[in-house]
Amino acid sequence: MEFRLSEEEKLIQSTAAQFVKNELLTREGDYLRQRELFLPAGDPPRRELDPQVRETLINIAQHLGLWTLELPESGAEPIGYLARVLVHREFGRTILPFEPACAPALLAKTDFPKGLAAGKLSLALGFDQIDKTGALDGINTRYRPGAAGFTISNSEITIYHPSADLFLLPAREQGTHRIGLFLIQKNSDGISLEDEVDLTNDARMVRLKLRNCEVPESALLGYEYEAGEILAAEQLRIAARCLGIGMRCLADSIEHARTRETFGRTLAQRQAIQWMLADLSVNLRSCTWLTLEAASRADQSLPFFDAAALAKKRAATMAFGAADIAIQIHGGYGVCKEFPFEGFYREARMLRLLYGREAELNRAMGQTFLKMGLKR
Amino acid sequence: MLDTAVIGGRKTITVIVPREDVSMDFCLSHEEEILRKTVEDFVRERLIPLEPQFEDAPDIFEGSRWKSRARLSRDPVVLRYIDIMENLEKQAEAQGLWHLDVPREYGGMQVSNVAMLAVTEELEKSAIPFEFGNHVSNILYNCKGEQIDKFLWPCIRGEKTSAFGLTEPASGADPSMLQTTAVPDGDHFIINGIKMFPTFADVADFVQLFARLPNTKGREGVTCFLIETGTPGYRVTRSIETIAGSEPCELVFEDCRVPHSQVLGEVGNGWALNQAWLGARRFQVGIRAHGMAQRVLRIVGQLLGADSAEASKFVEGIGHFLGELDALRTLSYFGAWKADQQMDVRSEAANVKLFGTELLHKIVDFALEIAGPAGLRTSHVLARYFRHARARRIIEGPSEIQRHIIQRALFREGVAGLELP
Numbered sequence: 001m002e003f004r005l006s007e008e009e010k011l012i013q014s015t016a017a018q019f020v021k022n023e024l025l026t027r028e029g030d031y032l033r034q035r036e037l038f039l040p041a042g043d044p045p046r047r048e049l050d051p052q053v054r055e056t057l058i059n060i061a062q063h064l065g066l067w068t069l070e071l072p073e074s075g076a077e078p079i080g081y082l083a084r085v086l087v088h089r090e091f092g093r094t095i096l097p098f099e100p101a102c103a104p105a106l107l108a109k110t111d112f113p114k115g116l117a118a119g120k121l122s123l124a125l126g127f128d129q130i131d132k133t134g135a136l137d138g139i140n141t142r143y144r145p146g147a148a149g150f151t152i153s154n155s156e157i158t159i160y161h162p163s164a165d166l167f168l169l170p171a172r173e174q175g176t177h178r179i180g181l182f183l184i185q186k187n188s189d190g191i192s193l194e195d196e197v198d199l200t201n202d203a204r205m206v207r208l209k210l211r212n213c214e215v216p217e218s219a220l221l222g223y224e225y226e227a228g229e230i231l232a233a234e235q236l237r238i239a240a241r242c243l244g245i246g247m248r249c250l251a252d253s254i255e256h257a258r259t260r261e262t263f264g265r266t267l268a269q270r271q272a273i274q275w276m277l278a279d280l281s282v283n284l285r286s287c288t289w290l291t292l293e294a295a296s297r298a299d300q301s302l303p304f305f306d307a308a309a310l311a312k313k314r315a316a317t318m319a320f321g322a323a324d325i326a327i328q329i330h331g332g333y334g335v336c337k338e339f340p341f342e343g344f345y346r347e348a349r350m351l352r353l354l355y356g357r358e359a360e361l362n363r364a365m366g367q368t369f370l371k372m373g374l375k376r
Numbered sequence: 377m378l379d380t381a382v383i384g385g386r387k388t389i390t391v392i393v394p395r396e397d398v399s400m401d402f403c404l405s406h407e408e409e410i411l412r413k414t415v416e417d418f419v420r421e422r423l424i425p426l427e428p429q430f431e432d433a434p435d436i437f438e439g440s441r442w443k444s445r446a447r448l449s450r451d452p453v454v455l456r457y458i459d460i461m462e463n464l465e466k467q468a469e470a471q472g473l474w475h476l477d478v479p480r481e482y483g484g485m486q487v488s489n490v491a492m493l494a495v496t497e498e499l500e501k502s503a504i505p506f507e508f509g510n511h512v513s514n515i516l517y518n519c520k521g522e523q524i525d526k527f528l529w530p531c532i533r534g535e536k537t538s539a540f541g542l543t544e545p546a547s548g549a550d551p552s553m554l555q556t557t558a559v560p561d562g563d564h565f566i567i568n569g570i571k572m573f574p575t576f577a578d579v580a581d582f583v584q585l586f587a588r589l590p591n592t593k594g595r596e597g598v599t600c601f602l603i604e605t606g607t608p609g610y611r612v613t614r615s616i617e618t619i620a621g622s623e624p625c626e627l628v629f630e631d632c633r634v635p636h637s638q639v640l641g642e643v644g645n646g647w648a649l650n651q652a653w654l655g656a657r658r659f660q661v662g663i664r665a666h667g668m669a670q671r672v673l674r675i676v677g678q679l680l681g682a683d684s685a686e687a688s689k690f691v692e693g694i695g696h697f698l699g700e701l702d703a704l705r706t707l708s709y710f711g712a713w714k715a716d717q718q719m720d721v722r723s724e725a726a727n728v729k730l731f732g733t734e735l736l737h738k739i740v741d742f743a744l745e746i747a748g749p750a751g752l753r754t755s756h757v758l759a760r761y762f763r764h765a766r767a768r769r770i771i772e773g774p775s776e777i778q779r780h781i782i783q784r785a786l787f788r789e790g791v792a793g794l795e796l797p
Contacts, residue, residue, distance in 0.1 A: 003797055006398055013796070254787060281727075282730060286703035286704070287703070289709075292796075297402070363692050366690075370680060
């Protein structure tokens, strides 16, 4: 066993940490600040990263190799699951909505890596019903061989990244029920994006409507295993981001508790505060090792889907709890949008719901146990 | 890479030699894996077949207790079990599975904390209370001169057992409040005081006693003495029944004269020893709670196996606890690894003790919900675990002390202890 990072892993982690510290955290205050002294009547506008700032950040991230992590420039080794977890964990420490672009390695053989790497194109996952359940058996979009490739029949899919140009979505073959994983372009025939709405976590969602959508043969990128791998990779990304959220909430809460005084003593001297933070740290530590262990298994080509699902479930719950505690310890400041904690709270609530909700994952694990007994 | 070095004459420690750039790795090393596999085979071939015989074994066949108390029994039932256990010891020794955590200079295998955890994890797959080696209090490796032949070797060989005298009527969770005194008198100390709850003191050959020098308070002046049973002025006044079936004792010291040569370590330096004793076994506590909880869940699986209506009520709870057990396992291995690197593991030990004992307690509670009133029959295995698990949240530092240790580290170092090594 070796729980220490290798020099290479340390380098990747510290690159990401420096970028987050120098480029993202320095801009976080600006991003969080209310634009006007008094809010205009009606709903306050959704927070968004300034497009110019985003462009600057993409440039720097590309330069540092922190952009399309799974699709490196030609010749370079792609970085593994563990290293990606390290990177996303660093990005999770800020509420600034900026993360390395999602570009799974299986896109390498398509025409799009250059556009994705340049930041000209972006990709969204269209994992249909299973964005909640995290189990492939929920896929009900159907496809069949068509004239020049495949036809994906009528379906509606939720997308959490409405401005995406490419969609990665699994579907079942009519008759065989075999799962296929497709890459679809926004401008394909039979596709429309409708009903875009704001989400409470400063994101948006949209309905991707498919009506006998014709795609070329090359759009089929993989089958059931590949779909499962994308799902597990997304669970690990969420888990890693949640670890970052947990670290930030814990660190800031400790700092605030050290200095804030009530009735003549600092919060740090109050047991109610100490215990909240102690319990959070135990939880955060266990989530950290579960996530890293799952990622390390993936890098060693060991089975890791269940481990990734567990890491996601626990880490998302932990991050929500961490944000909750940070809000409580910061008091009135905690619920202000000028501080990051209420934003983490809203975001973590969403992350708990994506790709496997607690009850479902628990039920699945429990059923496997009742059928097969303990693993190992 | 791990290597060993002898430092300060006797104390053997594991040190890190410069290594190649290896990635983070959660698998056992080749040697550790061979050891684990050997133990796995031993458990499957030797222990699991004995389980039916142990279903009705008396309470004393839990943990390593049989070695102390049961051996004095005249009950033919108990003697039969002892026969089985001694036979197992012979088989284990024949396979080289003996004295795993004893240092090499004392003829042991001195395996790493990580390997010891892997061994315990395998052993815990069976309900038979078997361990590879005799229980040796880890602070006894501080023995010097004639102490080694008098106290340490007999413990390693299983000829003597020891008790641990720290807690007092008015000092439990905070041992720095201990009041037992050790007054120097020529080349002796005169000891006066009362000790509560040393387990097995009634059958032990000697006690590791903590007392303070005159006019000291807090952690200062605490000194550890090795005092043999029968020393004038030292009496075991009674044993006390507990919920967990263990019977800790009350010890009285009245003008008990102990020679200077029976001070363990240095005079006035006992505080570090008691902390070392408390810290050392925490990672084992974690993996033991893990193993016990797995056995509890296996019973739950049997109870629900034939009843799908009942199963549907509890299946989510099972899934939840399985995930929590994975979390406990990873925390335990991380702590053991960190201990192998000679890093400060006080906070990690507290993490494992807190999380492990609280989790075991919740899982046993959950299992009782499923078993219903029948699970509380005195002889029912779940009822036994129920009584045992409650005590674990107190013994060796209650959960509140563990939280205190954890928060102290947080406010001392911030989140540095949670960053990756």
